[in-house]
Amino acid sequence: MSQSVRVVDFYRQTGQRLIDTSRYPERIAEYRRVEDDIAAQTAPFYQVVLEIGCMDGCLLYPVVRGLALTYVGVDVDAHAIQRFRARIVEEWDGTAIRHAVALDVSDVGALSELIVPRRTVAMFPFNSFGNLQSPTGALDSLRAHDVDLWIGTYQTSPSATELRRCYYDNARIGVVDHTEEDCGVLFTSAEGFKSYAYRGDFLRAQLEGRGYEVEIDDTHADFSFIHARLREAARSTEERP
Ligand SMILES: C[S@@+](CC[C@H](N)C(=O)[O-])C[C@H]1O[C@@H](n2cnc3c(N)ncnc32)[C@H](O)[C@@H]1O
Numbered sequence: 001m002s003q004s005v006r007v008v009d010f011y012r013q014t015g016q017r018l019i020d021t022s023r024y025p026e027r028i029a030e031y032r033r034v035e036d037d038i039a040a041q042t043a044p045f046y047q048v049v050l051e052i053g054c055m056d057g058c059l060l061y062p063v064v065r066g067l068a069l070t071y072v073g074v075d076v077d078a079h080a081i082q083r084f085r086a087r088i089v090e091e092w093d094g095t096a097i098r099h100a101v102a103l104d105v106s107d108v109g110a111l112s113e114l115i116v117p118r119r120t121v122a123m124f125p126f127n128s129f130g131n132l133q134s135p136t137g138a139l140d141s142l143r144a145h146d147v148d149l150w151i152g153t154y155q156t157s158p159s160a161t162e163l164r165r166c167y168y169d170n171a172r173i174g175v176v177d178h179t180e181e182d183c184g185v186l187f188t189s190a191e192g193f194k195s196y197a198y199r200g201d202f203l204r205a206q207l208e209g210r211g212y213e214v215e216i217d218d219t220h221a222d223f224s225f226i227h228a229r230l231r232e233a234a235r236s237t238e239e240r241p
Contacts, residue, residue: 004104004133008077010192011055017171019058019126028167031223032126035152036063038217038225039123042150043067047119050074050147052105052138053128057084060125070097072114078102106137108145117146118230124151130184130196136206143210149228154197156185160222164197200224 017023024032040063043049047069051060054073061084064071075081084100092098103110105122122142129151132138142149154160161178164187168176174189184198200216203226207214211234217225 004076006192007131007133007194011077012079014173014191015193017173018168019055020171023167023170023172025163025166025170027163027222031152031154031220032059034220034223035125035225036060039063039125039150039152040067042121042227043069043123046121046148047116048072048114048121050105050108050111050115050120050122052122052124053126053131054080054084054100056080057087057100060123065091065096065098070114071099072111073098073100074103074105074108074111075100076102076104105132106134106141108138108141108147112145115145115147118148120145121148121150124149124153127153127195127197129153130198131194133194135196135198139206139210143212143230146230148230149207149212149226151203151224151226151228153224153226154185155218155222155224156197156199157222160197161185163222164195168193200226 039060043064044067049064049069050072052074054061054075057073061073073084081100081102088098088100101111129135130153154164168187173193174191176187176189176193178185178187183202184196187195204214204216207228211231212228213231215227
């Protein structure tokens with residue numbers, strides 16, 4: 001079974017409980033509130049928002065849908081995207097430009113007609129970046145199209161790890177194990193769940209090495225919000241003469 005089929009299978013069934021707000025520990029509910037606020041402040045700086053790991057539109061869409069920008073929800077789970085599309089059609093106000101696309105973010109080139117280079121941000125809510133099977137493939141793909149990044153994630157401290165365990169246990173997603181690795185803290189389950197909280201210095205090196213200027217907001221205990229903006233001098237390979 002390919003890695004992305006396994007991810008889709010997990011999120012289509014058991015993984016749905018990870019977005020059941022009635023199962024959230026209070027600190028996770030708090031994390032989502034803070035994430036929404038920061039996302040709503042960041043998005044207006046861009047012409048296009050790609051929400052990566054948008055699920056069925058339950059995460060950032062409610063806070064960015066009122067903004068004057070093009071919104072594109074992206075998720076590998078085609079069923080979630082189908083539900084999201086129905087919602088977009090139902091809520092359409094006759095003007096807003098909103099799309100929902102079933103796609104692996106590593107293939108973001110498929111959206112090149114919607115991407116405005118240097119005016120587009122890929123927003124990864126609720127640790128969707130930590131769920132990627134190929135984070136470096138995703139970064140390369142976004143960088144090649146001059147897309148900025150914004151990532152909501154957990155810290156790697158013992159208290160953040162304990163909070164994640166409590167969140168995953170409450171969601172009854174099976175037996176979850178966690179391991180400490182050089183790049184961060186990884187939670188896995190036999191059912192196909194795989195979620196990293198990457199260390200700040202690891203993410204910083206990955207992003208700076210690709211020409212981004214990186215700002216990490218670690219002021220909220222247990223959570224981190226990372227904004228990576230392309231440096232002025234950086235140019236994608238496609239733009240080079
Ligand atoms: C928003 S994250 C939730 C993670 C969870 N809250 C945690 O703590 O790890 C999960 C979503 O990311 C999506 N996803 C995973 N890998 C993806 C990829 N390569 N491209 C697009 N979406 C992806 C999944 O299908 C799922 O809907």
